Amino acid sequence: MATASVSAPPGQPDITYTPDFDKYKARTQRRLATEKLEQTLPPGFPSKLESEFVWDGDSIKESGYNWVYELSAEEIAEIEAALDQTHNGAPADVVLAHIKDLSTTADAALIGAPAYTTDKQVFHTDAGDVVALLCLQTAAEGGTSRVASNWRVYNELAATRPDLVRTLAAGWVQDGFGRPDRPYTTRPLLYHQPATSTAPERVIIQYARRSFTGFQALPRTPTIPPITEAQAEALDAVHFLAERFALGLDFQAGDVQYINNLATFHARDGFRDSPEQQRHLVRLWLRDPEYAWETPEPLKARWDELYKGVTPEKQVFPLEPKIRSASSGVAAKTVSG
Structure with missing residues (x-):
């Protein structure tokens, strides 16, 4: 899919949504040669996480x-019986969306997220605690779903580049993409939660690359602060380490993935559809209040948007794929005129 050329905002590093390994290595070499980088982790952060959440694709295989x-x-019979029952009116913590290439049926100038294209979707996390993906149909070619352990990536960075752990744990300017009430927010991408009497020590990484690079109809807003060279390197480091440690899944029609969104990155290879076979997933953002991890304070407002006060009357379950408003270029175009 062709992407319009958009000038980078003033001061923005040379980085795009699609990671470039050569640029990443060049940036790393330049920073190591010219900057005095921190050699220690932030106070209290673990030098190595030991947990079942630390894994890589090779060890799993x-x-x-x-x-x-x-x-x-x-x-299966129990599930089908439950579907026949009327909902009892209790809140249901769900958000539903279709993940499908819409570049041939919608205005391409409105697509601001790779979920609605055939492009490669780089490693990232969604909002919410658990990402559930139901495969309705696979692509004619490609589109492999991939997952990687956040904690394995953290361990590698802690051992080799503690300065990037510090970068990830500091404030990042996250693009609001034209929201007049909130042009941008500032928060860390990495959170450390020390062990308590009721919970083990945890590290949580929450980020979507396009919030810092832009994507197609939603380029990085030129009027907000740019990211730094250190942040550009950190984005690439996280992606390429996740790619190195990833596990590819044989995701077939009828399969459901449940991903711990607080401990796992996910990604998707680029793909090709055909008139007879078009990749189509349905996504839910779930939360189990009984077993949920503590939500980091900077994420609570977003989590409340997803889960707080959810009622059956407020829920929308679109039957056909459409571009979510948060991923559409309409709002940005309206604000910019």
């Missing part, structure tokens, strides 16, 4: 661990 759970006939 070698261990023979089976991450696929196949429903029995009895379980």
